[in-house]
Amino acid sequence: MAAEESVLETCKRRGISRRRFMEFCGTMAATLALPKAYSQTIAEALTQKRKPVLVWLEFQDCAGNTESMIRTTHPTVEDIVLETLSWEYHETIMAGYGKHAEAALERVVREEKGKYLVVVEGSIPTADDGVYCTIGGRTAMDIASKVCRGAAATIAVGACAWDGGLPKAGPNPTGAAGLHEAVPGINIVNLPGCPHNSVNTAAVLVHYLTFGVLPALDGEGRPLFAYGQLIHDQCERRAHYDAGRYVQAWGDEGHRKGWCLYKMGCKGPEANYNCPTVRWNGATSWPVKSGHGCIACASPRFWDTKSPFYERLPHPAGFGVDVTAGQIGWTVVAGVAAATAAHAVGHVVRDHFHPGNGDGSALETTLAEKQTTEVR
């Protein structure tokens, strides 16, 4: 992007029409859960000529979040929003290397103090004085502390930067920690996920460029616009869940017809993220739509707390805690289920569902088997 060029000017130069630009501003307003009128405010902010400096730090990780950010098949407005920021340092993709690269980072910390933005990817090893991840002879802990403490704001992308992710799972030999744990007290927004969704990163940046502050966060430091709702409550297969139509085996009739993946291990009832609305791969699809259960990759310590990924949740959502995963074959009568799902109160009657059919029409209703269960 040319110096002193606004997002809109960059769009024009790259063949993206004003209509497409305005569509993007509308999408960002919707993603941020703002009223539609805010799309004009966003457009005005992105039309301004300013270029905050951004540095991207990558520590103990698989580079999946960098991949998620740069894997586009064609330039999108989201790419261009990222270009409105002056990317001064990203060791994985920058042309400079060695001393020159590290000098660029030091210059930002020294000359842009309190003004630059940081994106952090990967966990911070804390065991044995942090020797398990060093860059240019400095530990991840030292770099993260110095760079993030001097920044206007920090965005932690991916599960590892949030709560330690896979490196922290199990025995955790490196003492891996999430950024907010390793470097407490910084101005931070967490965008967990494995990987994070770059649309949400663009939305956070748009929010910052438009309003000068980070968006509202939940108790886990995640923006409410992206992590405020359960996957289960946004899922297009939800009607099948409520009606008792479950996939029983990969490739069965229910799977081919797009029924609920709960019995195949879907963790959507316990996962907060906006995958069903934002989607992936240019908004074409998301894992549950494509036929695989959600593994709750944006939930706390999901490698430990949500695995095994192909086993059912122990307590089905919408049923009392006395109902186990094995019992969900006993499903609700469809009409009652829809009512209880809508109101989330009251009681439901369960019928015995023939496990071999996976077919709502094959309910075997046995009055003696009916039980009353309090709905959560």
Ligand code: SF4
């Ligand atoms: S259990 Fe999974 S597939 Fe079924 S409705 Fe919930 S999120 Fe969708």
Ligand code: SF4
């Ligand atoms: S569907 Fe679930 S596991 Fe997949 S990306 Fe979304 S939150 Fe993560």
